[in-house]
Amino acid sequence: MKNILYVEQLKLKRSKLWLLYLIGPLLGVFLAYINFFKNYDLFMQPGDNAWIEAWTQVALFMGPFVLPILVGIYTALVCRSEHVGGGWKQLLALPIKHSEIFLGKFLTVVKMVVITMIILLILFIGFGFIKGVEGSLPIFTIFEFMIRGILACLPLILLQLIISIRAKTFGIPLAVSIVFTLPAIIVASTPLGQIYPWTQPMLAMSPEDESPIQSYLLFYTLLIGTFIVLLIYGLRNFTKRDTF
């Protein structure tokens, strides 16, 4: 697996990935802070921590918009080199388990999401200090939101990966990502939100009192459930596939 991950990373060389790493979080943080300061009085109730309230805006913009689209691009990116250069047939004719190839691509995207989130965190805190957000920074709470956001991305990553493996072009997985992301914020307020992969990251990243989640136990059970279902489906689909 170590070699597979190394090679996946190698294939991304010279792909201008760093640009995405920057633009995505930058967009999320900018939109969040603009909205936060514009409606400062509305968000800030007595006793609220300004950092947490600002983070809520990050969760709102990053969660249902920027992050799913980034995931769509990342998964398409790790499959693109195979579609373009005829890599699938070479890769699958090597003495490697097909399931490991699938997991290798999955973990590579997870890694990309982790990097995105870390950059997001750094930008969030950095801009926060520059803009002079008041109150003490609850670094561990926000770090926890970030981790939860990453975990909640896993079903979405699997789903987008399954689509990207099927679709030969870059456009289709991206279009799917955008189309299904649009209603995310509406879906979030319905019971369906907890199993809708485009909504899950936002729900997980939001502070408890700001999200419509009633029971976190139920939410994480559903999250793990979606993940397992998609993982099994994705693996079966990939290993049993007959068109390479």
Place this chain on the structure above:
Amino acid sequence: MNEQILMTNDLTKKYMKHTSVDGINLRIERGQIYGFLGPNGAGKTTTIRMLLGLIKPTQGTIKIFGQSLKKNRLQILQRIGSLVESPTYYGNLTGRENLEAVRRLRDLPEKRVNEVLEIVRLTKVANRLTKEYSLGMKQRLGIAVAMLSNPDLLILDEPTNGLDPSGIQEIRELIKELPKAGMSVLVSSHMLSEIDQMATQVGIINNGKMIFQDSIERLRQKRKPLLKVGVSDGMKANEILKERKLKANLQGDFLWLSQTEPAFVSEINSILVHAGVSVYRLEEVTKTLEDIFLELTGTEGSL
């Protein structure tokens, strides 16, 4: 008897109603260069994909190195190097990085990269991005990837596609050398002349069916040239030759005979001219691949 290293039984692949590979029994022995010949769309690539486990047969079995491909796919692939259809390349990587990727995935010693680069003569351009490579260079890179693991069986699908004549020559010489190291090769092509120059064994596939499988010598016998005779009156000339117990075949305005020795040709000429038939052409014609296909499939009578 030599060791059978590849054996398929009744190998069949159907897509919906269309049968693209139909009951093929491939046999390759150790050290053979097996030329897998057939026109485009005959089922060569589909067969090769099945041999590599990229697609699953609808019917039939594949045994490689005495093991069932279905059960021991990974162990078998460990000993196979392959180039399927167009060569794979990651355009944003250099030639060396492309090889390095496969080397890491196969867990091979680092020095192999330089060795295969040398073999396919890509050392000079090894550090250039492969998207800048010519088709021939990409093809050679594909062959280098296939040879990286020093496989016992090398499967090359149309390896000379897109190469210039000197490149084809180079690859041909390279392939011919491989059995000396105990390697066996399956090489597909749609050009008989190419297979003729490197293969020891030939399998011809047409419309998904194997229509010939034997040594190259047996195929060469089938390729014996014919004599094409152009005469003013074909019917009359045919009669004259028949009287002399010379078997000829009249097709259009031409008579076809199976011998081309100089003495025989002069004799035919002399017979016909003396009988008052004017001869305007005496030509030695080597059968084309199509002729042999027609002959083997028996769809049209020939000599």
